[in-house]
Amino acid sequence: MSRRKPPTPLTIGQHLTVASARMLFGAMTSAMCLTRGFHPPGWDTLRYGLHREETLDYLAVDENGPHHAPVVFIHGGGWMMGSTDAYSHDLLFLGEAGYPVFNVEYPKAPDHPHPGILQSVFSALKFIKQTFPDIKAAHLMGDSAGGNLAVMAALKIANPALLKTILPDLNVADVPKVLSVISLYGVMDRQTCLDGSIFGADTMIESYAGPGALGETVDEHHAITPMDLTFKKHPPCLLICGDADPLLVSQERYAKHLRAEGHKVTSKVYAGGIHGFFNLTDSRPKALSRQDILAFLGGLKS
Numbered sequence: 001m002s003r004r005k006p007p008t009p010l011t012i013g014q015h016l017t018v019a020s021a022r023m024l025f026g027a028m029t030s031a032m033c034l035t036r037g038f039h040p041p042g043w044d045t046l047r048y049g050l051h052r053e054e055t056l057d058y059l060a061v062d063e064n065g066p067h068h069a070p071v072v073f074i075h076g077g078g079w080m081m082g083s084t085d086a087y088s089h090d091l092l093f094l095g096e097a098g099y100p101v102f103n104v105e106y107p108k109a110p111d112h113p114h115p116g117i118l119q120s121v122f123s124a125l126k127f128i129k130q131t132f133p134d135i136k137a138a139h140l141m142g143d144s145a146g147g148n149l150a151v152m153a154a155l156k157i158a159n160p161a162l163l164k165t166i167l168p169d170l171n172v173a174d175v176p177k178v179l180s181v182i183s184l185y186g187v188m189d190r191q192t193c194l195d196g197s198i199f200g201a202d203t204m205i206e207s208y209a210g211p212g213a214l215g216e217t218v219d220e221h222h223a224i225t226p227m228d229l230t231f232k233k234h235p236p237c238l239l240i241c242g243d244a245d246p247l248l249v250s251q252e253r254y255a256k257h258l259r260a261e262g263h264k265v266t267s268k269v270y271a272g273g274i275h276g277f278f279n280l281t282d283s284r285p286k287a288l289s290r291q292d293i294l295a296f297l298g299g300l301k302s
Contacts, residue, residue: 004119008110008210010203017203018080018110025081032086032279039088042095043103048127049120051107056124057084059091059101066098068297069137069179072125073101074153076144076186076276079109079117079208090279093290099139099297102128110207114224115166117208121153122167125175137177139297140235143278144247145208147186151226151237154181158233165220180236180300182293184278185247188239188254189227190218198246226254234263238296242273242285268292 010018043057061067071094075082084103091101106112106120129135142150156163157178163170187193193201194214205213205224213222223229237258241251248269255267270277273285280286 004116005113008113008207010110010207014203014206017200018207021078021200022081025077029083029086036089038085040092042092043088046127046131048124051112051120053105053107054120054123055084055105056127057088057101057103057105059095059103061095061098061100068098068100069139070100070102070128070135071139071141071297072128072150072176073103074106074121074140074142074146074149075103076142076146077108078204079114079145079149080204081108082145087279090286093294097294097297102138109209113207114209114213114222118149118152118156118166121149122170122175125153126170129174129176135176137179139180139182140178141182141184141293142186143184144275145187147183148188148225151181151183151186151188152224152229154178154235154237155226155229155231158235159229159231162229162231165223178235180238180297182238182296183240183251184289185241185245185251185275186239187225187247188250189225191216191227192247192250192253197249227257234258234261234265236296236300237263237265238293239265239267240270240278240289240292241268242270242275242277244273245275247275266296 042059045055045057047055075087084105094101104124106117140150140154157172160172193205209222209224213224218228239251239255241248255265258265270285270288277283277285
């Protein structure tokens with residue numbers, strides 16, 4: 001894989017913002033895991049790279065049950081925080097429906113800025129295909145920043161010229177074919193994060209990709225959201241968000257863009273859904289999202 005970029009230089013104030021966000025996010029994750037337990041039975045942890053955070057958790061399916069193409073899940077956390085631990089329970093429904101799951105961990109910004117995280121995602125995808133030779137194709141899925149990473153990876157696989165900007169030596173044949181991509185309240189465009197409506201979003205963007213990502217337009221090295229890219233192909237796409245989520249604007253912009261370009265997209269918006277509902281306390285948006293994800297995946301067979 002390509003050489004990693006050095007850490008993003010930040011001001012003292014920005015470092016404090018990042019540290020505070022990590023402390024809050026970590027406390028929430030710990031409380032969640034203490035309540036439900038860290039890892040339910042069935043998960044195995046595998047290492048796909050040399051960095052200590054380049055690991056993935058693998059959930060196999062019952063040999064006597066249905067078998068479908070796997071789901072590769074990428075967790076959120078503003079590219080700066082979060083962990084696979086917060087999702088172990090909430091991805092079990094996929095395994096129960098016959099979809100093996102790979103829950104990907106990755107190094108975080110600002111120590112590992114763009115394109116480092118995407119490079120780790122591709123390392124994980126390459127590892128999956130090498131380690132599980134029967135896997136030829138997969139569904140990509142993620143929430144928040146992970147939704148962004150899932151869609152970005154899917155686009156770069158579907159449009160190999162885009163992949164060359166971050167991994168010029170990688171052949172798309174080395175990673176699974178993307179059957180579909182699912183974003184739960186993902187970051188689909190930068191402007192939603194830079195219009196002042198989301199506290200700390202500018203620091204999040206700068207931590208991830210440097211000050212060059214803060215402009216109204218960006219070059220190919222700072223193209224960090226799907227709306228920054230020009231592409232011809234897009235896998236079938238499911239976009240999910242709540243109506244109380246500030247990133248709903250981002251989803252609506254992307255859904256409108258995909259429809260205008262003739263791509264297959266399904267957009268779901270749930271009443272009362274807040275950012276992060278997928279792995280928070282059980283709620284109606286959470287239950288509906290699970291139903292819609294399984295319906296979307298099942299509908300791809302026809």
